[in-house]
Amino acid sequence: MERVHLPTTESAVVAIRDLAGEFGVRTTVTDDVGADQVSRRTSAALFTVFDPDGSLPHEAFVELAGSPCVSVRLSPEGDARITVDGVEFHDVPRDSVPGFLRSVYGGPARTEGRLFPPGQWLVVPLPVDETYRELIVDVGLTPWLARSAR
Known part of the structure; x- marks a missing residue:
């Protein structure tokens, strides 16, 4: 399976909703649109909607309700922060989000533990030879x- 190209935040939201429907998971989406609303634009003037280049950040x-408890924050820069049962994965490319969620809900995601160095990791393999560990x-x-x- 190839990585899907998701050029916008909205296309990523649609892909997440489609995947959630496939696995029978309810979704709740909160959108922030405008330079004065998105979290990474704290220096934007009040009521400033567009970025200096004329783009509209979203x-x-x-x-995603159920078990595991999953949340996805999609940024306008093309990356995402995904939290799975309290474990945070930062800087996941927006194009990798559907594969990541498919791995979590479809089965290949797993926890691994070691005695030395001690610890437990959540391992999320993607279908395109990419693996995330936290x-x-x-x-x-x-x-x-x-x-x-495992």
Whole structure:
């Protein structure tokens, strides 16, 4: 399976909604549009809608209900922060978000633990030879994280 090209925040939101429908997961989307509304544009003047280059920045926050608890913050710069049961993955390319979520809901995502160095990691392999690993900071694993341990 190839990576899907998602040129806009809105196209990524549509892809997430389609994937959520496929897995029977409810979604809630919050959109922020305009330079004075998106989180990375804190220096924008009040009521400034467009960036200096004339573009209209769009940021979205998507919550996916159920187990695991997943949220996706899509930035106008083309990256995303995905949180799975409290484990945060920063700087995931927007084009990789559908594959990431498919791995979480479709099965290949797993937790791995080691004795040395000690720790548990959430490992999310994507279908295009790309893998994301993040340390699980919380000592107690959620039921979904514990169930996916290998």
